[in-house]
Structure formats: structure tokens, C-alpha cells
Amino acid sequence: MAEGEEVKNKQVLFRNYIDGFPKESDMYISTENTIRLKLPQGSNGVLVKNLVLSCDPFMRLLMQKNDESGLFGCYTPDSPITGYGVAKILDSGNPKFQKGDLVWGMTGFEEYSIITETESLYKIEHTDVPLSYYTGILGMPGITACAGFYEVSTPKKGETVFVSAASGGVGQLVGQLAKLMGCYVVGSAGSKEKVDLLKNKFGFDDAFNYKEEHDLTAALKRYFPEGIDIYFENVGGKMLDAAILNMRKHGRIALSGMISQYNLAEPEGVKNLMPLIYKRITMKGFSPLDYLTRYSKFMDILLPFIREGKIVYVEDVAEGLEKTPAALVGLFSGRNIGKQVIVVSRE
Template sequence: MAGEEEVSNKQVLLKDYVNGFPKESDMILRTSAVRLKVPDGCNDAVLVKNLYLSCDPYMRSRMGKVEASYIDSFTPGSVITGYGVARVVDSSHPKFEKGDLVWGMTGWEEFSLITSTDGLFKIQNTDVPLSYYTGILGMPGMTAYAGFYEICSPKKGETVFVSAASGAVGQLVGQFAKLLGCYVVGSAGSKAKVDLLKNKFGFDDAFNYKDEHDLNATLKRYFPDGIDIYFENVGGKMLDAVLLNMKVHGRIAVCGMISQYNLEKPEGSYNLACLIMKQIRMEGFLVFSYYHLYPKFLEMVLPLIKEGKINYVEDIVEGLENAPSALIGLFSGRNVGKQVVVVAPE
């Protein structure tokens, strides 16, 4: 009987579209039932058991009603989706079989049926922590790699500034820049994170932006001759101050603008004329456009991890029921490092 094959499936759902700052109560926890088999007639699909889920800033925009965006809104009353690491339980897809470990877009639940496998990657290397595939070896790692190397065209000896530098992407950009022989400064939102940047990730210097009342003066202090490369994660007042301090022919990779995501009316930018006067190249990018470079990225980064040349910090929360709190914490900077939720430990 089908009922005998069903197991319980804890899930996190979006209650309704969110305006302003999201709250835990915007998400609902429920338990449903699932059969551990791909339904008949559902071709090229996989059923997975989720092991780790990733909390990422871009998920905030999906909680609101977005129009003309690169990614769809979540559907109120439905399961939230995001990046995760999972094990295949059943498959009707020729590329995946039972027991395979994968990372990619999945549901915030214990078991997920994935019918669109275009962005699903099979995990070949398991002698690093599996949770790394939510971060350094997953979407954030690829984001850091593509944004820094492909967009910023860095050269040895250049000056690099990274905002939200202790986050999943920023901590890697800074280390990539150091490995290339650049001078690197990062900003973060607490003394502990600043210490992490300097002592764990090897940044040349770092500052707590919450302690600085004049960001323009702060950046002049750390970059007296100007900034060659800015890796943009926050937007708002920080971007405005950076524009004043960029060098001629500087490059800005626009990865995220977390300071703006919860504002009903985003802050204006007043120093955009610097783009003209200093001939600055400022480019936004989406990691999906660079996934074809994933094998090349792994080839570079896996040896660096194994040789201890790159450090990586995770902020791990246990249990799907704690996922809403972990996600909300991103927007007040509560996490230290990459925020990961353990659904089912291996």
C-alpha cells in the first residue's frame, strides 16, 4: 500500500509576501507526508533527502513580490527554496542515481522532489566537509570566483576593498585577492568580525563600519592612493563613499546590496558622476551566467583548501525548525561566516 511507503516531511513555508524587515513569523513550519519514490510519469526528476541548507541574502528579495527580476518570488503558502546539499533517494534522471550526493536548488524541507535539474551538480569530492558545497564549493564560492576574476580583472599589487567581508562571499574574495598579491581591506559589522578578517582570513586591514561616522574619510585613511577594485555587497552609503575613493579605471563588481533589501524605498546614490570622471567600470553580475566555469573553479580552489591556503568559516545551526531564525539573522549581521542549516547530519 502507498501509505506504508510514506514518511513525514517537515517543511518551511512562506506565510505571505513580506514588506520591510522580515520576521520569523513570516515563515510557517508544517509536517506533511511524502512517498520516497519519484512519481510515475515524472521524467528526469530526482527525489532527495536534504542534508544541509544555505541561508543567502538574495532570498530576501524572493520573500517579497518581485517583478522584472532574475529570479521568481516565493509563492505564499508554499515551501521556500534555496541552495542545499542532498542525497538522492530515487531518480528517473539518467545522470543521477540513488545514493548520489548533489548540491543545487532544493526545498526547505526534509525531502524534496526536484523536477528541474539544470542547476543540480553531482558532488565528486567528499574529502572536504559536505557543508562546504553550500558555500565555498557552491554558489557563494562561484560568486566570489566569477566576480573577482572575471568582472574585476585583478592584477598583482592592486588595492582591493570588500564590503560585508566576513560573509560567505566576501571572506573568499579577500583571500583570492591576497593570494594574487593585492592589498586588501574589508569592512564588517562587529569587532569579532574585524578580528576574523585580519587574523583568520589574512586581510591587510579591516574596520567596523558601525564605528565610522564618515565613510569617505575612513576609506581615505585605508586607501590614501585610492581603490583599484571594489567588491560590492552592501550598497547605499558605502557605495557612495567608495565612488569618491576609486582610482581612475577602477573596477566595481556589484554582487549584492544587502543594506537596501529591507527598505521600502531604497537609498539614492549621489556620487555616480565619479563613474564618468574616473572612467570606472561598474558591473552587476549573476552567478548563473558563470556556472560553465565550475570545473575550472574546483580545480583551483580544492587544492587551496586542502593545502590550508584558504580558510573558511561557517555558522552552523542544527535543525530545520531553526532555519527561519537563521535566515532572518543574516539581515542584522548575526551570523559569523557562512550561515548553514543542518537538516540531517550524514
């Protein structure tokens, strides 16, 4: 298409602020927008064609009126939802980016976006790996896993590691990093298929389906008779209560996410905090946004592992922007197997 041409721009628009579980109807697809494929005169942003978009649990927090997290702004009704994605620069008003560059970062859920906050865009240097990886293992989930495991959890060879939501975009990577360090690793997930994936594909020492356990404390005791050194927390609520009771002295809990709590009007109370004292446990909340300066160091760890086949990364790929509402909502029922991505364009 010709430069500067006005084209249709399909979008995933946000309906309105929600409480509770998100529904597909909280978003809608619009084909009414058009966009000129050239930046307005004087813009120092970039115009991109979105290639792959990422569905992540934190997006639920942007669908309520007040984003308690304060990490990003909340969505605006009848505007496109936003999230992480991989895109190609079509036009740039910023000397850091050239037409044709591939980038990853925050973008809109639409075919084309104008991104003005370019400081959170990263140029993609290595294209011998799937581009979609830059929404996962080589993007924010990868930073989350590396920061949360290597920096927050201070792991040592031989330690025991428990990962919840272990087949998700972050969990599957944490488990594999822990195995590569020589830890004993058990994961929890919500289906037999995911449990099989953890054991057979990702090489976890063991795994269990939390939906089939009446007593999570007893389940963890079964898998960790000597206790847990590191709990990589992705779910919160009852699992956290059970994990604390199974922690060893001087254990570390890396708080990465609490997906079980995001849709509740009031979060569940966690009762077993006293053992944090007796057991001298450190529970540390963290955000990958604080570790962006370590990105290239983390890439130096991950890229060789990927190329040598020492780490695999499973994605749940939906084709087409139209699949976004179902894919995003599906995160909260655990429908996805692996990291949920949306392929917008394969060009």
C-alpha cells in the same frame, strides 16, 4: 526505512509576501506534510533527502510579491521556501543521477524534496571536504566570488581591493583570493568579532567596523590613502557612495549584491556617480548564474587552496530546519558569523 515508505516531511513554509525587513514569523514550521520515498511513475526528476541548506541574502527578494530580480520565482504562501542546498538522491527518474549520489543545487527547505528542474543540480564529486562547502565556497557563493573577482574585477598583483560584508559567504573568499593574488585587501564588517576574523583568520591586510565609522568616505581614505583599484560590492547604499569617492582611475566595481538595500521600501540614492566618469570607472553587475560553465575551472582553483590550507572558510552552522527562520532573518541584522548554513541531517 523501506523504499516507497510514506514518511513525515518537516517543512519551512512561507507565510505571506512582505515589505521591509523579514521577520521570523514570515515563515513557519510544519510537520503535517508526508511524502512517499519513491518518485511517482514516469517522473524524470529526482527525490532527495536534504542534508544542508543555505541561507542567502537573495532569498529576501523572493519574499516580496514581485521578484524584481527575475532570477528565480517568488515564494508561494504556505509552500516551502527554496534555496541552495546539498542533498542525497533517494530515487531518480533522470539518467544523470543515481540513487546515493550527492548533489547540490536549488531545493526546498524541508526534509525531502522532489526536484523536477534537475538541470540546476550538480553532482558532488569530491567528498574529502565538508559537504556544507557546496552551499558556500564550492557552491554558488564560490562561483560568485571567483567570477566577480577573477572575471569581473580583472585584478592585477599589487592592486588595492576593498570588500564589504567581508566576513560573509562571498566576502571572506574574495578577500582570500585577492591576498593569494598579491593584492592589498581591506574588508568592512559589522562587529569587532568579524573584524578580528577578517584580520586574524582570513589574512586581510586590515578591516574596519562600519558601524563605528561616522564618515565612511574618511574611513576608506584612511585604509586606502592611494585609492581603491577594485571594490567588491556586497552592500550598496552609503558604502557605495563612499567607495566611489575613494576609487582610483580606471578602477572596477563588481556589483555582487546590495544587502543594505533589500529591505528598504525605496532604495537609497547614490550621489557620487559623476566621479565614475572622471575616474573612468567600470561598475559591472553580474550574476553567478552566467558563470556556471566556469564552475569546474573555479573548482580547480579552489579545491587545491582548500586542501593546502591556503583558504579557510568559516560557516555559521544552525542545527535543524527549525532554525531556518531565525538564521535567515539574522542575515539582515548581521547576526551570522561567516556563511550561514542549516544542517538538516547528518546522515
